[in-house]
Amino acid sequence: MGVLRPPTTGHDVELAALAATGDRAAFGELVRRHGSAVRGLLRRLGADSATADDVAQDAFLVGFEQIADYRGEGAFGGWIKKTAARLYLRKVKRDSRLIFSDTAPEEQPPPLGDTPGDRLDLDEALKGLSRGERLCVSLCYGADWSHAEAAEALNIPIGTVKSHVKRGLDKLRARLAPPTDGSARREGHG
Amino acid sequence: MVDRDFDAQLSRLFAAPPSFPDAEAFRGRVERRLDRGWAMRRILIGATGAVAGLVAVGQLITSRFAADLQHASERGVTSMDLGVDKLLDRVNQVVATPASVETLWLGAALAAIALAFAVTRLVEEF
Numbered sequence: 001m002g003v004l005r006p007p008t009t010g011h012d013v014e015l016a017a018l019a020a021t022g023d024r025a026a027f028g029e030l031v032r033r034h035g036s037a038v039r040g041l042l043r044r045l046g047a048d049s050a051t052a053d054d055v056a057q058d059a060f061l062v063g064f065e066q067i068a069d070y071r072g073e074g075a076f077g078g079w080i081k082k083t084a085a086r087l088y089l090r091k092v093k094r095d096s097r098l099i100f101s102d103t104a105p106e107e108q109p110p111p112l113g114d115t116p117g118d119r120l121d122l123d124e125a126l127k128g129l130s131r132g133e134r135l136c137v138s139l140c141y142g143a144d145w146s147h148a149e150a151a152e153a154l155n156i157p158i159g160t161v162k163s164h165v166k167r168g169l170d171k172l173r174a175r176l177a178p179p180t181d182g183s184a185r186r187e188g189h190g
Numbered sequence: 191m192v193d194r195d196f197d198a199q200l201s202r203l204f205a206a207p208p209s210f211p212d213a214e215a216f217r218g219r220v221e222r223r224l225d226r227g228w229a230m231r232r233i234l235i236g237a238t239g240a241v242a243g244l245v246a247v248g249q250l251i252t253s254r255f256a257a258d259l260q261h262a263s264e265r266g267v268t269s270m271d272l273g274v275d276k277l278l279d280r281v282n283q284v285v286a287t288p289a290s291v292e293t294l295w296l297g298a299a300l301a302a303i304a305l306a307f308a309v310t311r312l313v314e315e316f
Contacts, residue, residue, distance in 0.1 A: 024221065024224050027224070028217060028221045031216075031217045031221070032213070032214070032217045035210075035213055035216050035217055035220070036207040036208060036209065036213050036216075037207035039208075039210060039216065040207045040208040040210075044204070053219075056216070057216075060220045061220070061223055061224065061227065064224060122203040122204065123208065138204070141200055141201060172200065176196075176199070176200070176203070
């Protein structure tokens with residue numbers, strides 16, 4: 001395999017344009033820049049680390065195939081994260097593991113620590129959410145999906161998405177922010 | 191106001207990607223899969239070309255055969271039995287023995303080119 005000199009400078013849009021001409025080194029740079037974000041998002045959606053990495057790789061391969069569709073209207077990171085989220089949802093549906101319930105989360109979060117760092121650990125806090133809450137919150141906040149997009153992809157009513165998000169935010173607020181008596185709303189997101 | 195602050199805080203937390211110690215290895219894995227995909231595509235194109243070449247050779251042989259058959263027909267062969275016999279003879283000739291030395295060489299050359307192409311790609315990519 002020939003050694004390709006990857007371009008390490010340039011805006012994402014420029015690199016994407018190069019990648020659209022078949023420049024794999026340019027696309028490699030995009031993978032370097034956004035790989036962790038995509039892997040992190042998939043874990044936050046509930047994927048275990050191996051699945052998250054597999055789906056993230058698949059997402060980048062699909063991204064390379066469809067790079068001509070990315071015209072730079074939005075951030076490349078958002079575009080590839082949406083692709084990854086779609087692939088992950090397809091996978092969990094295929095594996096029949098997409099179960100929405102209001103039951104307790106599969107894994108109980110550890111107790112809150114006293115330091116600010118402990119209180120701001122999003123990944124730990126997400127473990128305290130139910131499967132549906134975690135998916136909906138992570139899709140809407142992590143992948144920038146609207147409530148409507150999430151409802152369509154998950155094949156559930158938009159009202160269900162909104163209630164999952166609201167309950168999820170309430171739980172996250174309790175773990176991430178100082179206690180308040182208000183309730184979370186994100187109506188503008190839909 | 192508090193809700194909006196929390197919304198902003200949550201968005202910031204989601205926007206901050208976690209740090210992975212194997213980030214470079216992940217990039218390498220994606221690039222290898224990309225390279226492998228391209229290699230497979232090239233091999234597929236090469237194989238398709240080789241198959242197309244073989245089909246072309248086959249067409250060449252059968253068209254010569256059809257022309258011979260037509261020529262025989264034009265010479266006024268009236269007996270169906272005779273025609274069938276000639277046809278069978280010709281089929282046997284095509285199947286049992288090479289139509290010509292040139293065809294053999296052409297087929298061998300095409301096969302050698304296809305094989306060389308595939309081997310070259312494999313050596314370069316893996």
